[in-house]
Amino acid sequence: MAENDCQLYLITPDKIDDVTAFAKLLDETLAAGEVACVQLRLKDVSDEDFIAAAEALKPVCEKHEVAFLINDRADIAAAVDADGVHLGQDDMDVPEARTLLGHNKDIGVTCHDSMDLAFSAGEQGANYVAFGAFFPTETKLTEHRPEKDILTVWDEVTELPCVAIGGITPENCKELADAGAHFVAACSSVWNHHEGPAAAVKAFNKALKG
Numbered sequence: 001m002a003e004n005d006c007q008l009y010l011i012t013p014d015k016i017d018d019v020t021a022f023a024k025l026l027d028e029t030l031a032a033g034e035v036a037c038v039q040l041r042l043k044d045v046s047d048e049d050f051i052a053a054a055e056a057l058k059p060v061c062e063k064h065e066v067a068f069l070i071n072d073r074a075d076i077a078a079a080v081d082a083d084g085v086h087l088g089q090d091d092m093d094v095p096e097a098r099t100l101l102g103h104n105k106d107i108g109v110t111c112h113d114s115m116d117l118a119f120s121a122g123e124q125g126a127n128y129v130a131f132g133a134f135f136p137t138e139t140k141l142t143e144h145r146p147e148k149d150i151l152t153v154w155d156e157v158t159e160l161p162c163v164a165i166g167g168i169t170p171e172n173c174k175e176l177a178d179a180g181a182h183f184v185a186a187c188s189s190v191w192n193h194h195e196g197p198a199a200a201v202k203a204f205n206k207a208l209k210g
Contacts, residue, residue: 006182007036008173010035010186013041026038033201040054040068070082084106084107085107113147115150131164133145134176135172137188163183174207184208
């Protein structure tokens with residue numbers, strides 16, 4: 001994942017009914033503008049269905065030269081040779097994931113509103129950390145609400161990239177980028193955009209480059 005100007009970090013819906021149709025939609029979405037990575041985040045699905053979805057979506061990301069990450073499951077990331085994994089605090093730790101994935105894969109860690117968790121993740125070998133939720137979100141339940149200055153401080157004291165997450169839209173993403181976020185994560189604001197996900201990607205790109 002690039003570490004230059006703030007970029008969009010795209011998270012899939014946690015339920016995909018028709019993988020073939022979604023792969024086509026993802027192709028159109030990634031063609032619309034710059035996206036740093038796609039994180040496949042599926043909930044309440046079998047390993048078989050998770051792997052099938054990953055194998056269908058990974059080539060789409062490769063076509064657009066976008067990193068393809070798996071949420072939570074380092075074992076599935078290893079099985080499909082994804083570009084990396086994103087770990088929550090209740091998932092396996094970074095060294096375990098690194099053993100599964102090897103040293104040429106990206107490992108990100110959710111750190112909520114904690115600099116201590118972020119420093120710990122960095123010391124363990126994470127490639128990036130994620131802070132949030134910065135805004136109200138319906139995508140998942142959140143109990144942590146960091147202030148934007150955590151992005152500023154993190155950017156000043158370390159070179160490890162950080163992702164801002166939680167309720168981020170084309171309208172509010174720029175303030176997080178200006179605060180120091182290297183990536184802004186979005187899910188529902190892309191897939192549920194009133195003009196479609198491709199329009200959402202264009203709107204994010206316009207806002208982040210504005």
